Amino acid sequence: MRVVKEKLRIIGVDCPACVYSINKELSRLKGIIKVDISAVDGTAIIEYDVDVVGLREIADAIRRAGYDVEKNHLTLTLPIDEEAIPQVEERISGLRGVFLCRASPVTKTAKISFNPYSISREELLSELRRLGLSYEEVSAEKIKTELEEKEERKQLWVLIAFALGLFAVVYHSVGMLYKHPPLWEYRGELLFAVATVVLALSRDTVTNGFKSLFKLTPTMESLIALSATSTYLISLVVLASRPGSQEVFFEASAGVLGFVGLGKYLEARIKSRALSLIKTFEESQVSQARLIINNEARQVSVSEVRPGDVIEVKAGEVIPLDGVVVKGWGYVDESMLTGESRPVYKSEERRDPVYAGSTLINGYIRVRVTRTGEDTVLSRIIEAVREAQYIKPRYQMLADRLVGRLTWGVIALSIGTFTYWLLAGETLFKSTIFMASVLAITCPCPLGIAIPLATSLGTYISIKKGLVMKRGDVFERILEVRRVYFDKTGTLTTGSPVLEDIVIKSNELSREELMMLVCSAERRSEHPLSRAVMSICESTGMITVEPERYDNLQGLGIVSVINSHQVVIGTERLIENMGIAVSDEDKEEIAELSGRGYTVSLVAVDNTYAGYLVFRDKIREDSRELIEYLRRKGLVTGILTGDRWEHARLISRELSVDEVHAELTPEEKADIIEEKARSNEKVMYIGDGINDAIAISKAHVGVAVSNASDIAKQAGDVVVTSASLLSIKELFELSKAVMNKAKTNLAWAFIYNLTLIPIAMGALYKPLGVMLMPEQAAIAMILSDISVVLNSTTLLKHLGRAHEKKESLT
Numbered sequence: 063m064r065v066v067k068e069k070l071r072i073i074g075v076d077c078p079a080c081v082y083s084i085n086k087e088l089s090r091l092k093g094i095i096k097v098d099i100s101a102v103d104g105t106a107i108i109e110y111d112v113d114v115v116g117l118r119e120i121a122d123a124i125r126r127a128g129y130d131v132e133k134n135h136l137t138l139t140l141p142i143d144e145e146a147i148p149q150v151e152e153r154i155s156g157l158r159g160v161f162l163c164r165a166s167p168v169t170k171t172a173k174i175s176f177n178p179y180s181i182s183r184e185e186l187l188s189e190l191r192r193l194g195l196s197y198e199e200v201s202a203e204k205i206k207t208e209l210e211e212k213e214e215r216k217q218l219w220v221l222i223a224f225a226l227g228l229f230a231v232v233y234h235s236v237g238m239l240y241k242h243p244p245l246w247e248y249r250g251e252l253l254f255a256v257a258t259v260v261l262a263l264s265r266d267t268v269t270n271g272f273k274s275l276f277k278l279t280p281t282m283e284s285l286i287a288l289s290a291t292s293t294y295l296i297s298l299v300v301l302a303s304r305p306g307s308q309e310v311f312f313e314a315s316a317g318v319l320g321f322v323g324l325g326k327y328l329e330a331r332i333k334s335r336a337l338s339l340i341k342t343f344e345e346s347q348v349s350q351a352r353l354i355i356n357n358e359a360r361q362v363s364v365s366e367v368r369p370g371d372v373i374e375v376k377a378g379e380v381i382p383l384d385g386v387v388v389k390g391w392g393y394v395d396e397s398m399l400t401g402e403s404r405p406v407y408k409s410e411e412r413r414d415p416v417y418a419g420s421t422l423i424n425g426y427i428r429v430r431v432t433r434t435g436e437d438t439v440l441s442r443i444i445e446a447v448r449e450a451q452y453i454k455p456r457y458q459m460l461a462d463r464l465v466g467r468l469t470w471g472v473i474a475l476s477i478g479t480f481t482y483w484l485l486a487g488e489t490l491f492k493s494t495i496f497m498a499s500v501l502a503i504t505c506p507c508p509l510g511i512a513i514p515l516a517t518s519l520g521t522y523i524s525i526k527k528g529l530v531m532k533r534g535d536v537f538e539r540i541l542e543v544r545r546v547y548f549d550k551t552g553t554l555t556t557g558s559p560v561l562e563d564i565v566i567k568s569n570e571l572s573r574e575e576l577m578m579l580v581c582s583a584e585r586r587s588e589h590p591l592s593r594a595v596m597s598i599c600e601s602t603g604m605i606t607v608e609p610e611r612y613d614n615l616q617g618l619g620i621v622s623v624i625n626s627h628q629v630v631i632g633t634e635r636l637i638e639n640m641g642i643a644v645s646d647e648d649k650e651e652i653a654e655l656s657g658r659g660y661t662v663s664l665v666a667v668d669n670t671y672a673g674y675l676v677f678r679d680k681i682r683e684d685s686r687e688l689i690e691y692l693r694r695k696g697l698v699t700g701i702l703t704g705d706r707w708e709h710a711r712l713i714s715r716e717l718s719v720d721e722v723h724a725e726l727t728p729e730e731k732a733d734i735i736e737e738k739a740r741s742n743e744k745v746m747y748i749g750d751g752i753n754d755a756i757a758i759s760k761a762h763v764g765v766a767v768s769n770a771s772d773i774a775k776q777a778g779d780v781v782v783t784s785a786s787l788l789s790i791k792e793l794f795e796l797s798k799a800v801m802n803k804a805k806t807n808l809a810w811a812f813i814y815n816l817t818l819i820p821i822a823m824g825a826l827y828k829p830l831g832v833m834l835m836p837e838q839a840a841i842a843m844i845l846s847d848i849s850v851v852l853n854s855t856t857l858l859k860h861l862g863r864a865h866e867k868k869e870s871l872t
Contacts, residue, residue, distance in 0.1 A: 065095060066112045066158070069179040071132040072124060073369040074386045074432040075104035079413050080129065087127040091115050104129075117177065118161050126729065128386055128415025130369065130432040133161055136174040136183065138190075138197040140165065150195070157181070157189050172197075216266070220323040223263040227320015230256045234313040250301050253312035257294055264290075264319040280469035285504070288469065290318045292476075292501045296494060311498070314839070351382040354428060364434070371431050375416075377424045385429035386413045392425020393589075405589065423588050424614070468504070476500045479823045495835065499822040503839040504815055516807055519857045520800035527792045528784020536779050537804075539763050540797040542744045546692050547735070547757075549749035550703035550713055553767055553787075555679040557750070559594045559661060563676040567648060571672055580665060580675070582606040583622035583629045587614065591663060591677055619663065630666040631675075642666045648674075659712025679709065681716060684787040689717050691791050702731045702747070702757065731757040748790065765790065803857055807850045814846045 075081060081099045084106075088097050093114025099106040108120060121131050140150065154163035154174060159181030165172040176186055190197060230253055237246050245252055261268065271287025274280050297310035352359040354372040364382050367373060372388060375381050381394070393405035394416060405423050408414040416429055480497040484490065521531045531537075551557050564580075566573055581599035584592040585606055599606065611623040618639075619632015630640060634652065637644060644652075644664070652662050652674060661677040689699050700721040703710050710724035723734060731747075735757055738745050747754070747761035758764030758779075765780045767787065782789050822839050826832035834842070 064112045065109055067107060067109045068117060068120075068159075068177065070106045070108060070120075070177060071179060072099065072104040072106050072129050073132055074129045074413075074430045075099065075101060076388065076430070077101055077413060079411075080104075080386070083127045083413070084124055084129060087123040088120065091119060091123055094120075116155075117159070118155070121161050125433075126727075128413075128432070130384070131161075132178065132369065133175045134178045134183065136176065136186065136199070138172050138174070138199055140172050140195060140197050153193055154190070154195075157186070159186070217327060219263045220327045223260045224320045224323040224327060226256050226260050226263075227316040227318075227323065230260070230313040230316035230320070250297075250310045250312070253310070253316070254298070254301060257297075257312035257316040260316040260319050261290065261294060264323060267319065267322065275469070285469045285472060286318060286322050288473070289501045289504065290315045293318075293498055296498045311835070367431055367434055369431055369434055372428050373431060374426070374428050375422050376426055377422055379422055381416050381418055381420050381422060381429065383418050383429070383431045384416070384433035385431040386415050387427045388413070388430045389428035390426045392427050393423045395421040395423050472501065472504045475504075475819065475823065483824065495833070496822070496824050496827075499834050499839040500819065503818045503822040503834070503842060516800055516804040516854050516857065519854050520796060520803075523857060524793070524796055525783075527796065528782060528786065528789040529793055529796075530781040530783055532779055532781065536763065537797040537800040539744075539779070540746070540794060541801055543697065543746045543763055544744050545698040545700065545738060546746045546748065547700045547702045547761075548719075549747075549754050549757075550701050550705055550710055551679060552750040553682075553748055553754075554685045554701070554713060554717065555681050557679070559590055559677040560680045561594045561598050561675060562660070562678050564673065565676065566673045568667070568670065568672040570670075571667065576665065576667070576672055577602075577604055578606065579624050579627060579629045579667060580631060582609060582624045583612075583620060583631055585609075586612050586622075587620060591661065591675075592620075594677055595675065628668055631663055634662075634664055637664045637666055637671065640666070640669070642669055642671055644671050657708055659706075659708040659710070661709075679713070681713065682787060686717055688787045688791055689719060691794075693718075693720075695794070702726055702734060704728075704731075728754070728756045732760045735760045765793075799857060803854055807853055810853065811846060811850060814849070818842055 072084065075084070078101050081101050084099060085097055088094055088108070091110075093111040094108070095111065096109040097106065098108075110120065121133075124131055150165050150172065151163045154160060154165075154172065159177040159179075161175040161177065163172055163174045174186070176183075181189075187197075233243055234249070234253065237243055237249065267283050268287040268291060271280075271283035271285070275284040275288070293311055294315040297312050297315070300310050349364055350361055351364050351367050351373045352375075353362045353367060354360075354374055359374050367383060373383065373385070375392075377392065387408050387410050389410050391407070391409040394408050395405050396417070408416055408425075408427060410427075415432075416427070418433075476497045479500050480493050483493040483496050488496075517531075517537060520537055524531055548554050564573065564577065566576060568576070571579075577599070580595060581604045584595045584599075586609065598604075607624060609622040609624055610626070611621075613621045615621065615632065615636065618636040619630065621640075622629045622631075630637065630642070634644070634649070648671070652664070655662050655676060659678070663675045663677070665672045665674060692699050698721070699719050700723065701710055701714055701719055702723050704726055705724060707724040710722050713719075714722040723731075726734075731754070735745050735747060739760075739762070744762040746763040746765060747757045748765040748767060749755075749758055750767045754766075758766060761779075763779050765782060767782045780793065818834075818839070821832070822834045824833065
C-alpha cells in the first residue's frame, strides 16, 4: 500500500450539504482512506492508496457530485510518434499532482491537467525534463488554428498534384496509343517539369515514406516514395546523359503520386466535413452570462467567468455553464441530459447541480460556477471528436502492414532483377529498365485508394440516405455489432407526452365541461403535460377563459379559479394535501395505470374529485420496424434509459425489446456498455441527449438521431440527419456493401500486382522477347487504379434506394 495525501480545492462548496454529497460519491471509490473537506472554502485533504485509485478517479467522483476541483492546464508540443503515445500519457499521468495527460498524434501535442496545490507549473516542467521529454509550450487555440490552416493548404496541394499527375498519364497514354499531342517531341522535358512539381507538392508523402523506411518500419507511403523517386531519378539520369532521349518515364512518378493524392483528398474531405460540424457547434454555444458582482448582475462573455463566480439565470434562458444553485428555485428542462421529458425541480436548499445547455423553464436561480473552458463536458467531447476524425479503418491498417512487408520484398526483387540481368550479359541501361519496371508495377497506388475510395463513396451515399459518418472505420465496425441498445425518450419515442385519455369520475360534470375547466386552468403553464393538454384543447377547438386566479405549486401541480370554480390538477399527493377524498377503488385504478408506465394527473373541482388525465410518451412510428429488422439479423436489442422502470417496461413490451435497464445515470449507461465490451461483445448505442453522450462515445458504434442534442451529435460515430429511424437499417445494408467492395478492391490490387511482377522482372523477355518498359508498367499500374475506381463506383447503385433527405445537420 502506497498512501498519498493530496490537497485539493473543490469549487462550489459553501455548505454542509455540499460536503455530504461529495463524501457520498467519494465513499464509492475503493482505496479512499480519509476525506476532510471544509464547508467554508472547499479546501479538501484526501488520503488514498495510489495503487488502488488515482487522482483522476477522485476528480471524476467530485464531478459526479456536481462540483469540480481547481486545476491548471499546460499544453506542450512533443515530438512523439503515434505508437509512443500510450507510453507518454502513462508516464506523465503517473506524476504526482497530474489529473490527466492526453497526447495527440495529429497535433503532436500533450494537454496536461494538474493540481496547483501539490505541484507547481515549474516543478511539472522540471519533472518532464527529468523524464527525458523535449517540449515547447504553446496555446491550445494556436494549435487548433494552425492545424485547420495546414489541413486546408494540404487539401489544395494534394488536389493540384492529382490534376497534374492525371495530365501526365493522359498526355503520355494518348501519345503512345493514339495520336501525338502538342509538344510530343519535347515530352521528356515537359513531363520532367510536371513530375518535379508533383514531387514537390507531395513532399509530405515522400518524406514520411523515407522516414519510416530509414526506421526499418516501412509503410504504404514508403513504397510509394520509393517507386515514385526511383522512376523519377532514373528518368532524370537518362534525360541528363542523353539529352532529347524519350526513353524516360516521368509520367509514372507523377501518376503514382497523383493517384495516391486522390485517395488522400477524399479522406481529407470526410475529415473536414466532420470538423466543420464541430466548429459550427462550438460557435453556436451560449456566449454571454450575467455575472453577479456586489449583488448586481453584469453581462459578460462566458470566457470571463471563472470557477467560483456566481451567475444568474432567468426563466426561459439556457444555463451557460455547469454549477450548483446557491439562490432561488426553478424547473429545469434536462431532457437532453437525463432523457426524462418532465422538468426537474432545482433549489438552493439542496444545492442542486445544473448543467450547461439545459433550460430554466420557470423560476429564478443564481448558480455558483464549477466548470468552465476545457473542463466542461462539451469541451472534452469536442476534443475527442476531433481526434476521432484521424482514425484509420483496420482494413487500411492491415493494408499498411502488408505493404510494409511487401516493401522489403520489392526492394529485394528490384535489386535481384538488376543483378540478374547485369550478370546475364545485358547492358547497364537495360538492367536498370527492368529494375525500374519492377518498382513501377509494384507501386501500391491501388492499395492506397482501394479502401479510402470505397469508404468515401459509402460516406457520400450515406449522406443521401440521411446519415453522416464521422469516423473512417464506421462501416467495418457496424458489421461487428452484436447488440443494439436504444435510449427511450426522444429515440424510440417522440420525447413529448401526449394526452391519451380523460376519465370522468363526477356525475355533475360532463366531459366537455370538465375539459373546458382543465384547458382554461392549463393555459398559463409551460409544463410538458400542460402543453400536451393544450394540444388537444386547440385541436378540438375548445373555448377557454382566463383564470381568475392561478398558482403553480412546485412539483405538485396547479390550483386555479375558473368561472368561480376552484380547479386543482396535479399529483395524488396534492389532492390529498388539500383534503379531497379519492376512493380506494380509484386509487387502485390510478396505481395500476402508473405501474404500467402511464403518467396520471388527478383533477378536482370545488374540492370534489372529478377524474384524471392519462398521459404517455408516444412511440415513433418507425421504431417497431427497425427493431424487427435488427432481431431478424440475430442482434440483441435493449433499452437504456434514465426514465422510470414503469415507463421503460411499457415501451419495451410494445416494441418486443429483448432487455430493458431503467433509472440509469449517464455513467451507468456507459458502465453497461463497457461491461459488454469487456466480454468482447460489440454494442451499438442509439441516443439523442446529453445523457447519451458518454454511452455513445463508449459504444463500439455510437449513433445520434436527428433530434439529438448537439453534444450527442458530436459524440456520435454516426449522425442520423433524416427524420426516419429506418436510416439505421440502411446503414447496416450499406456497411455490408462498402466493406465487400473494399475487400474486393484490396484483393484485386494485390492479385494484379503479384501477376504483373514476374512480367516486369523480364520473365517473358527471353522466351518471347517481351519487355515491359517502366512507362508501360506505370500504365498497367494506372489501369489497376482505374479498375479499382470503376469497381467502387458500382456502390452508387445504392443511391437509387436512398431515402429522401428531409433534414440537414446543424
